[in-house]
Amino acid sequence: MRRPGPRSSREVATLLAGRCRALREALRVAVAAPNSRLRTLADEWSLAACGGEAEFAEAMAQTIAYGLWTDRLEHPEAAPEVAGACARLGETPGPLLRALRAAAEHRAEIGAALGELEATIARLDAASLAALREGEGAYFYEEFLAAYDGRLRREAGAYYTPKEVVHAQIVAVRELLTRELGAPLGFAAPEVVVIDPSCGTGVYPLAIVEDALRRVRGTGGDVAACASRLGENLVAHEVLAGPFAAAHARLSRALRAAGARLPAAGVRVMQRDTLARAEGEDVEAARIRVCIGNPPYDRRELTESDRGGWIRHGDPERGERPLLADFLPDAAVGKHAKNLYNAYVYFWRWALWWSCEQTGPGVVCLITPSSYLRGPGFAAMRRRLRAVLDALWIVDLGGDALGPRRSANVFKNIRTPVCIAVGVRRGEGDLSRPAEVWYTRLADDDSSEQAARAGGAAIIAGARVGARAERVGGAAGARGVGRLR
Numbered sequence: 001m002r003r004p005g006p007r008s009s010r011e012v013a014t015l016l017a018g019r020c021r022a023l024r025e026a027l028r029v030a031v032a033a034p035n036s037r038l039r040t041l042a043d044e045w046s047l048a049a050c051g052g053e054a055e056f057a058e059a060m061a062q063t064i065a066y067g068l069w070t071d072r073l074e075h076p077e078a079a080p081e082v083a084g085a086c087a088r089l090g091e092t093p094g095p096l097l098r099a100l101r102a103a104a105e106h107r108a109e110i111g112a113a114l115g116e117l118e119a120t121i122a123r124l125d126a127a128s129l130a131a132l133r134e135g136e137g138a139y140f141y142e143e144f145l146a147a148y149d150g151r152l153r154r155e156a157g158a159y160y161t162p163k164e165v166v167h168a169q170i171v172a173v174r175e176l177l178t179r180e181l182g183a184p185l186g187f188a189a190p191e192v193v194v195i196d197p198s199c200g201t202g203v204y205p206l207a208i209v210e211d212a213l214r215r216v217r218g219t220g221g222d223v224a225a226c227a228s229r230l231g232e233n234l235v236a237h238e239v240l241a242g243p244f245a246a247a248h249a250r251l252s253r254a255l256r257a258a259g260a261r262l263p264a265a266g267v268r269v270m271q272r273d274t275l276a277r278a279e280g281e282d283v284e285a286a287r288i289r290v291c292i293g294n295p296p297y298d299r300r301e302l303t304e305s306d307r308g309g310w311i312r313h314g315d316p317e318r319g320e321r322p323l324l325a326d327f328l329p330d331a332a333v334g335k336h337a338k339n340l341y342n343a344y345v346y347f348w349r350w351a352l353w354w355s356c357e358q359t360g361p362g363v364v365c366l367i368t369p370s371s372y373l374r375g376p377g378f379a380a381m382r383r384r385l386r387a388v389l390d391a392l393w394i395v396d397l398g399g400d401a402l403g404p405r406r407s408a409n410v411f412k413n414i415r416t417p418v419c420i421a422v423g424v425r426r427g428e429g430d431l432s433r434p435a436e437v438w439y440t441r442l443a444d445d446d447s448s449e450q451a452a453r454a455g456g457a458a459i460i461a462g463a464r465v466g467a468r469a470e471r472v473g474g475a476a477g478a479r480g481v482g483r484l485r
């Protein structure tokens, strides 16, 4: 009798993770063999992004697994095997097609492990496929990573954002673009350039495309032209190979479906460490820069100096100082400096620099731990935010699972309190004039969904009219209620 397939998304994730680890191992062995054709590929690819043999095996295994299961979801009638999946992916160039093609061409070197993965995916029944489809596949990747390599997932901080939160952030930014920065088309405006610095499987870029296309349809504009423009104006970074390939493929597909002509080099989803030195910055000065997303969080010891890249260390050879220095506390409160050595703080520094410290206007909107709102260790960070930005709205979502004031967290697996912050810099800026800041905290008994449903427009409007919101400080730096000073 045939055993029933796995039912929950966790069971499916565990099953696929086991097959993917076996494939990774097979790839490692293959590239170590003399005369391996895959080895030649590893040499070529590692120059581009992977790093070394182990990273190549890692990237290939995750990408092939993702490619096969999305192919099964999209073409349940077809046998999920790499050659067919390549044909069905057709003309969508990118890392997914590249990995699947390599697997098909060099199948002889990894055949057994690849065959096992294909067979496992082929055997998934309707209930398993439904589990796989949970959250349109984007959120399944989080479960898959947890089962595949918990350490990798924790180190990368790969926790994906509920769609209600993404929506709230998108509405908040769109409102700022239309009301304050003279871009009535919001994300669809040609002068708006957007970056998600840690895109995971592409939840934010996809939601931005949806929002922009809806706006263009609503105004009777040219949808295909807008989609083509988004192919140029929407940038995303992701450090892990699997989510990167997923984001690349999903964004390419969404834009093509809207009739886009994509740039010759494909969509601008890049596998890279955002905190490394920025090369090839090519955003025109006249544009409005938007940085939006959910960066990774962790708390690293001071000694772990390999983290934080260019933001933390600068580039001594080029005489570039670390931008993080602007967030470091004064000597008097130096003992609190360790709190700053957290990936989310590095990303905040990067986001502020990228979006609002260049010429022209900018918007920054991040969901991160809320620890920076309080305490002497973060005073310099708050000062810098207020100096660079003209206005800043903060929605404190609570979410403390451990302290005396406990409340639900919008993230399923996170116990750290979080907040959404939306900041705008209208033009050239005046560093001596601190931003106006509005702060609102959701009631502790608000559920995660209620918190998320607060919505972006409400974030800004609610904070302005003062519903459960406090205005903190003032344009002239008047004394406020003590937060974000």
Ligand SMILES: C[S@@+](CC[C@H](N)C(=O)[O-])C[C@H]1O[C@@H](n2cnc3c(N)ncnc32)[C@H](O)[C@@H]1O
Pocket: 156, 157, 158, 159, 160, 161, 196, 197, 198, 199, 200, 201, 202, 203, 204, 237, 238, 239, 240, 243, 272, 273, 274, 275, 293, 294, 295, 296, 297
């Ligand atoms: C909290 S998750 C958010 C993912 C996605 N934006 C979402 O909301 O669903 C953070 C993501 O950042 C990626 N990441 C971690 N460090 C990074 C780095 N230095 N550069 C680029 N991406 C990074 C992780 O792999 C992970 O996918």
